[in-house]
Amino acid sequence: MDVFFIMWYSIAILQLGYWGIVFQRLVWYRPLQNHxxxxxxxxxxxxxxxxxxxxxxxxxxxxxxxxxxxxxxxxxxxxxxxxxxxxxxxxxxxxxxxxxxxxxxxxxxxxxxxxxxxxxxxxxxxxxxxxxxxxxxxxxxxxxxxxxxxxxxxxxxxxxxxxxxxxxxxxxxxxxxxxxxxxxxxSFALWKxxxxxxxxxxxxxxxxxxxxxxxxxxxxxxxxxxxxxxxxxxxxxxxxxxxxxxxxxxxxxxxSWKALYRQKQRHYSTSTTYKFKHKILLGLLSVSHFCFYLGLCIFIITNNWTNSIVGIILLRTLLMHLVFGKYLRKVKQRSFLKYVLILDALLPIYYIIFASSLMGQQNKTWK
Missing domain, CATH: 3.90.550.10 (Spore Coat Polysaccharide Biosynthesis Protein SpsA; Chain A)
Known part of the structure; x- marks a missing residue:
């Protein structure tokens, strides 16, 4: 179990890095003005x-x-x-x-x-x-x-x-x-x-x-x-x-969900050919997201909690809400914030249902 805790803490640190550092650049972004x-x-x-x-x-x-x-x-x-x-x-x-x-x-x-x-x-x-x-x-x-x-x-x-x-x-x-x-x-564009x-x-x-x-x-x-x-x-x-x-x-x-599936099929057929550094950065984000919630499920099942685990979960939730909240305000969709937490928790299921079945496939048409 000690090894598991070390692995989950490593994953959690990655998640905190994305939400607390990488995506914060977009939170505080102000467009350049030239009159x-x-x-x-x-x-x-x-x-x-x-x-x-x-x-x-x-x-x-x-x-x-x-x-x-x-x-x-x-x-x-x-x-x-x-x-x-x-x-x-x-x-x-x-x-x-x-x-x-x-x-x-x-x-x-x-x-x-x-x-x-x-x-x-x-x-x-x-x-x-x-x-x-x-x-x-x-x-x-x-x-x-x-x-x-x-x-x-x-x-x-x-x-x-x-x-x-x-x-x-x-x-x-x-x-x-x-x-x-x-x-x-x-966010990545703002980080050059x-x-x-x-x-x-x-x-x-x-x-x-x-x-x-x-x-x-x-x-x-x-x-x-x-x-x-x-x-x-x-x-x-x-x-x-x-x-x-x-x-x-x-x-x-x-x-329809079928139409969404076809759309994601096109996306995954291209994302696998991104530059190596981009695949690493995006892959770490997706894997750490999935494993973060996987660990959370294990903690719930085993009832094995520590104050530091609870603190990390709360900190990630706070940072995620800050990013989504600020961004939704920028794009005039602030009322959507109430759905973010539950949809974020469902994203690992989406990875399983969609991503695992789409990786490596190539779409032949655009319409």
Missing amino acids: TICSFPGVSIIICARNEAANLQKNLESILLQDYPIFEVIVVNDDSSDESLDVLRTYEGQFTHLKVVHLRNKQRQGKKEALTKGIAQAKYPWILLTDADCKAASSNWIRQMYQQAETSKSAIVLGYGPYTRAKTWLNRWVQFETIYVAIQYL IPYMGVGRNLMYRKSLFIQENGFERHQHIASGDDDLFINAVANNHNTAICLHEDSFMYSNPPN
Whole structure:
């Protein structure tokens, strides 16, 4: 039992390190402010859409009506078989800054070919990515994302893409995981260890995409147009984050556990190819989280407690609530805090049900 205690204390120290040090950088983050920006460069917004007629009708105007001096919207119609083309033609007649690119007879599965074609058509120096099912929180989305790039002199800006809320446990779980993942990748970016971004809200220089030969390094993997690209090109001096509420891009969450499973399948198929240091840092976080609660279950079963064990559990809980509480306030979801403790305790079960069955699998499609 002494060996077990030593192992659990080691795991607990790791958890305290993540919640008490690593994620605290995000807690106290304040966006850089620069009120002297007089000119704004052109921005090309790229949206890849496959059978997204309904979402395009619902969301595209929030992109087209952005308050920004110079921008274009490029929608790549990725071999759609629904009414997407009719919807896009209608918008083309109304907005001169909308360009529709048609992709037929794809050579590869996944989104990368469509995205590459869209970026090739972009005429402005900055690329801003989102999806057809995303709606901008405000008309200042582009302006806020670029302001962080200019103020920090960065080539990459990682934005936030929350999901719309509903009163179901599936939705609460998706919200929790989205928030938890955002805490991770935004915190690591602030520590100058950026490892991923989300394609719902991601900005980078077109020259960076060309310089790195686009998705060439991971072309054989269908997914990963966002996180694998950032994992390959982001470094300790070229990446900033944007957490202004006007910059959020809202989208609809998976509407079933099966849909969530497919989404996680895509994620795990890419995360296994991250850089070694990122896999170590993320692996230690997940393993220590799982083992922390495993040890807690053993303590409950054996009724084997000490004051130091109780103290560590309370300290971790306090630090976790501080991180989630501050972050939820930043992203205007403060009311979600009441679910955090129970969902955090359920996360090890999620690792067992989802992660163990997904590791090593590769997803072949993006839609």
